[in-house]
Amino acid sequence: MRNSALIVIDMINSYDHPDADLLVPAVRTVLPHVTRLIAQARSEDVPVIYANDNFGEWRSHHGEIIEKALAGGEAELVEPILPDDASLFVIKARHSIFYETPLSYLLSQLDVDHVVLCGQVTEQCVLYSALDAHIRHLRVTIPKDAVAHIHSDLADAAIRMMERNMGAEIISAPDEVTF
Template identity: 35%
Template sequence: MTDAEINKKAPGEAALLIIDMMTDLDFPGGKEMLPGVRSAAHAIAGLITDCRDAGVPIVYVNDNYGQWHSERSRLIERVEGTRAQEVVDLLRPRDDDFFVVKPQFSGFYATNLPVLLPKLGARRLILTGISTDICVLFTAADAHMREYDLWVPADCVASQDEQRTRWALDIMANSMNAETKRAADLKLRDWIR
């Protein structure tokens, strides 16, 4: 990535991170997650529209599923025709969206995210995706340690069950000072002011 690819700084110093939503849900508990993932995907889709309208950069942060030669197109091809096809169709990244491939739970671990976010001028992150109690939580913890302000909309995340989602949201709210109001209840324009 060169500076020439980044034309302006992020409005409200914000960036939207979409974590692990390009998925086939082919893992233990994935089938059970599908209803929650679908619901979160619809809320994320609305937030994507708001971010595009406001000029807030969108960064997909996605697991490599152990495919070490993987990149954006291969990861998306991998999930075509799976139980999560509706989610992929709803949230498919555009060419001008950023895409970070991660090898582990946190979006910051062994990725270019710590370099990209300052280039975008982002100091405030909106974290969405799956799983709330693993990858979203670990990314939030790393972001908090780097002093990012956080909004984790409760309707834009999903886990294997609602109890785990609530538990992780409580940790992020109480230990990381994250805002956890639903995207349906807190408008992007109000959060980026």
């Protein structure tokens, strides 16, 4: 029996950064899948953990990050996936959800040995997070229809790397997810 957690990566976003024009169309495509994954995890009492960039706002907390994202020009991409009262939130400053965050400790406290990663960006934060999960001996599942990319060719290569080099289970979202 797996003890799983769903980790939603960088989806609380104001989309006011240089690559946003390339990223937003992919986010629109994956958003329904991410929304369903979150709903499925919540219905199965699987922890939903948001691991989100602080976008250089060093005095911010998760509530301020959410407020800024909702005030941005793409609030409709944030509203459907907002954390609920049971959600957990880890603020990160770099690409990996593990790098200098308390996530490893949190997962150990929850007795999690399997992470399902969704969110953005496939060829950056998702890839680096999958690698860091792998080296921590966590089982990794990537629902490929629930990760958004900036560059599709790099995202395709990242998916292949996660599957081949890290042993990640690559599935479609959310129909094939088993928490």
